[in-house]
Amino acid sequence: MSVSEMLNIGMMQGFAGLSLFAVLLLMGLGLAIIFGQMGVINMAHGEFMTIGAYTIYLFSTITENHFPKLVQSYFIFAIIAAFFIAFAVGWFIEWSLIRHLYKRPLDTLLATWGISLGMQQIFRSFIGPKEVSPTLPDWLMGSWSPHEGLDIPINGMFVMALTLVVTGGVLLALYKSRWGLRVRATVANRTMANAIGINTKKTDRLTFAIGCGIAGIAGAAFTTIGSTGPTSGSLYIVDAFLVVTFGGAASLLGTMASAFGIAQMQSISEFFMTGSMARVITLLTIVLILMMRPQGLFASKIRR
Amino acid sequence: MSHDDSNDPISINRRRIMQGLAALPVLGLPGLSFGANLPTAQVNTTKLAVTDTEVTVGQLHSATGTMAISETGSIQAEQLAIDQINAMGGVLGRKIKVIKEDGASDWPTFAEKSKKLLINDKVAAVFGCWTSASRKAVLPIFEKENGMLYYPTFYEGLEQSKNVIYTGQEATQQILWGLDWAVKEKKSKTFFLVGSDYIWPRTSMKIARKHIEGHLPSGSKVVGEEYYPLGTTNFNSLINKIKVAKPDCIFIAVVGGSNVSFYKQLKAAGVTSAKQFLLTISVTEDEVLGIGGENMQGFYASMKYFQSLDNPNNKKFVEAFKAKYGPKSVIGDVTQAAYLGPWLWKAAVEKAGSFDVDKIAAASPGIEFKGAPEAYVKIHENHHLWSRTRIGQAQADGQFKVVAESPELIEPNPFPKGYQ
Numbered sequence: 001m002s003v004s005e006m007l008n009i010g011m012m013q014g015f016a017g018l019s020l021f022a023v024l025l026l027m028g029l030g031l032a033i034i035f036g037q038m039g040v041i042n043m044a045h046g047e048f049m050t051i052g053a054y055t056i057y058l059f060s061t062i063t064e065n066h067f068p069k070l071v072q073s074y075f076i077f078a079i080i081a082a083f084f085i086a087f088a089v090g091w092f093i094e095w096s097l098i099r100h101l102y103k104r105p106l107d108t109l110l111a112t113w114g115i116s117l118g119m120q121q122i123f124r125s126f127i128g129p130k131e132v133s134p135t136l137p138d139w140l141m142g143s144w145s146p147h148e149g150l151d152i153p154i155n156g157m158f159v160m161a162l163t164l165v166v167t168g169g170v171l172l173a174l175y176k177s178r179w180g181l182r183v184r185a186t187v188a189n190r191t192m193a194n195a196i197g198i199n200t201k202k203t204d205r206l207t208f209a210i211g212c213g214i215a216g217i218a219g220a221a222f223t224t225i226g227s228t229g230p231t232s233g234s235l236y237i238v239d240a241f242l243v244v245t246f247g248g249a250a251s252l253l254g255t256m257a258s259a260f261g262i263a264q265m266q267s268i269s270e271f272f273m274t275g276s277m278a279r280v281i282t283l284l285t286i287v288l289i290l291m292m293r294p295q296g297l298f299a300s301k302i303r304r
Numbered sequence: 305m306s307h308d309d310s311n312d313p314i315s316i317n318r319r320r321i322m323q324g325l326a327a328l329p330v331l332g333l334p335g336l337s338f339g340a341n342l343p344t345a346q347v348n349t350t351k352l353a354v355t356d357t358e359v360t361v362g363q364l365h366s367a368t369g370t371m372a373i374s375e376t377g378s379i380q381a382e383q384l385a386i387d388q389i390n391a392m393g394g395v396l397g398r399k400i401k402v403i404k405e406d407g408a409s410d411w412p413t414f415a416e417k418s419k420k421l422l423i424n425d426k427v428a429a430v431f432g433c434w435t436s437a438s439r440k441a442v443l444p445i446f447e448k449e450n451g452m453l454y455y456p457t458f459y460e461g462l463e464q465s466k467n468v469i470y471t472g473q474e475a476t477q478q479i480l481w482g483l484d485w486a487v488k489e490k491k492s493k494t495f496f497l498v499g500s501d502y503i504w505p506r507t508s509m510k511i512a513r514k515h516i517e518g519h520l521p522s523g524s525k526v527v528g529e530e531y532y533p534l535g536t537t538n539f540n541s542l543i544n545k546i547k548v549a550k551p552d553c554i555f556i557a558v559v560g561g562s563n564v565s566f567y568k569q570l571k572a573a574g575v576t577s578a579k580q581f582l583l584t585i586s587v588t589e590d591e592v593l594g595i596g597g598e599n600m601q602g603f604y605a606s607m608k609y610f611q612s613l614d615n616p617n618n619k620k621f622v623e624a625f626k627a628k629y630g631p632k633s634v635i636g637d638v639t640q641a642a643y644l645g646p647w648l649w650k651a652a653v654e655k656a657g658s659f660d661v662d663k664i665a666a667a668s669p670g671i672e673f674k675g676a677p678e679a680y681v682k683i684h685e686n687h688h689l690w691s692r693t694r695i696g697q698a699q700a701d702g703q704f705k706v707v708a709e710s711p712e713l714i715e716p717n718p719f720p721k722g723y724q
Binding site for chain 2: 009012013015016019020023121124129130131132133135141142143145151153154155156222224225226227229230231232234235266267268270271274275276278279
């Protein structure tokens with residue numbers, strides 16, 4: 001193999017690692033907000049992603065049948081819609097169920113798991129058990145090939161860009177907005193926050209819904225790399241929890257660092273050994289690190 | 305189990321058939337035309353759920369859970385066949401009644417439900433299972449309770465039972481001819497094998513490797529063999545590895561949702577059918593629905609049935625299927641194999657002149673079904689089907705164009721010598 005070929009493969013492999021990083025971060029972000037900031041173990045996180053993915057499918061079907069001219073541009077609107085639909089469902093579920101369980105954090109695990117099973121069955125009954133793929137605009141497909149032998153996947157670049165926007169937005173909202181201030185105050189000391197006039201119930205509801213909305217965006221983005229079925233969510237949930245727990249539950253910076261670490265470890269080891277072995281090595285490393293640092297990479301320095 | 309051992313039950317079966325045939329004139333039955341007038345006491349000596357007007361069978365698939373995606377097609381096809389048989393007057397003059405059980409994609413549940421069907425409901429036959437894991441879970445129960453299972457999926461082989469009729473292809477039927485075709489038509493010399501990490505892909509790839517290294521022209525070799533956990537959605541590193549290895553042929557047995565990610569990412573990485581020859585044994589029309597025709601376009605699949613097969617049986621079958629389940633429904637290899645189950649059971653019951661499982665098991669070898677959508681099948685003594693293997697090329701609309709067909713029916717060989 002020539003030097004230029006090796007360079008090409010090296011670059012594509014580097015990009016593979018980065019695009020996996022983007023995928024993991026996008027997956028973990030919504031969960032990090034809900035689990036990290038509120039302490040709710042949201043087992044239905046994967047299903048909120050599925051809602052986002054089905055939203056894209058819905059939009060693509062409608063566009064194809066009624067507005068064929070808009071096929072190239074519907075995707076952007078569909079992503080925004082995915083956020084709001086998942087947001088609305090999240091709002092409703094917080095109102096109807098989660099808010100009664102804040103004092104029993106372990107029960108949220110069971111309750112949200114129940115919701116996840118229920119939602120899967122709803123998808124199966126009303127949308128259908130078969131996997132679907134939306135028709136994607138042409139500009140999202142294929143590869144960008146600056147020269148012979150080097151192919152950079154366009155959908156990978158798209159997911160990376162979207163991750164950048166969403167992460168930036170979350171950081172900005174959390175550290176520069178009134179909502180962020182209230183969330184941080186509630187996380188730091190709920191009673192005190194209540195005492196100084198922050199409506200913590202409302203804050204909780206908004207936070208949960210925003211976390212769900214971000215999951216919706218993640219699901220929407222994943223339609224460019226995978227398919228959507230009733231149980232797609234369960235494929236992502238393990239990785240999402242892995243990223244958040246490994247990073248340290250209450251820290252967004254930790255979530256980013258852990259997504260980056262896991263992605264690089266996974267994609268580099270996959271290149272040099274078989275897929276299943278790579279997975280074993282990655283998980284083993286995570287387990288070892290968590291044994292030494294149970295609080296995750298970046299522990300929160302908040303007094304509870 | 306060696307090949308010689310498997311000859312034993314066969315010879316017993318042969319003897320039974322001879323006895324059965326010898327008994328026919330004694331009973332005064334004219335050939336194979338059995339009427340409704342056979343008394344229940346005669347056609348049912350083992351207390352199955354058979355009355356003068358009705359025979360009860362079971363259907364055991366996953367209607368819920370992960371596997372519902374794949375098994376729904378089988379449930380529909382079996383129901384269609386049963387409806388058609390009932391419209392023709394049923395089996396031995398008795399209408400078929402179906403008890404549907406849901407295995408829920410959970411193997412212990414499959415075992416429980418099969419016990420229920422066989423012990424409580426006394427069903428005369430069961431059409432069901434999809435994954436090898438579910439079949440392995442119910443097999444001991446079918447053998448102990450002496451039930452009859454019609455199993456539709458193409459699978460890894462290495463199994464044979466008196467109590468199972470395998471209507472899908474076993475691994476050698478599906479793989480060997482396909483690889484020969486790749487060498488002959490596509491001049492493939494180097495192969496990269498990729499599969500999901502469980503028994504079917506691993507056994508299939510083992511057979512493929514033995515064939516490539518031992519039976520294909522010298523110089524043929526395997527340049528990579530990779531397995532990924534079920535549900536993997538990230539294949540970028542693998543695709544880079546394939547690019548480094550530069551195989552003439554990528555040979556794929558990836559299943560489930562992973563399939564979709566794999567082909568989408570393959571396309572996104574610039575590996576298209578214009579540049580790369582790819583042969584899969586795991587993508588049917590059902591999977592293409594999820595993958596998207598434009599991502600699969602130009603790649604090849606090796607299996608026994610494609611919806612686009614051009615013969616009168618298949619035209620009728622596709623028409624009836626779409627009339628019942630909607631014009632957009634697609635039919636994959638396993639769906640067609642599931643459709644064969646009730647028909648083959650009906651033929652066996654009529655040949656045996658009885659619903660008794662032992663008699664059906666003995667009568668099954670040699671049964672032909674000329675109305676099969678795949679054109680023609682025959683049951684082998686090892687309870688698998690003789691069938692042709694076809695190569696289909698994926699089209700943008702999600703259908704396959706059949707580009708090659710094995711000239712003869714391929715003999716099922718679940719215990720292939722030299723391939724284990």
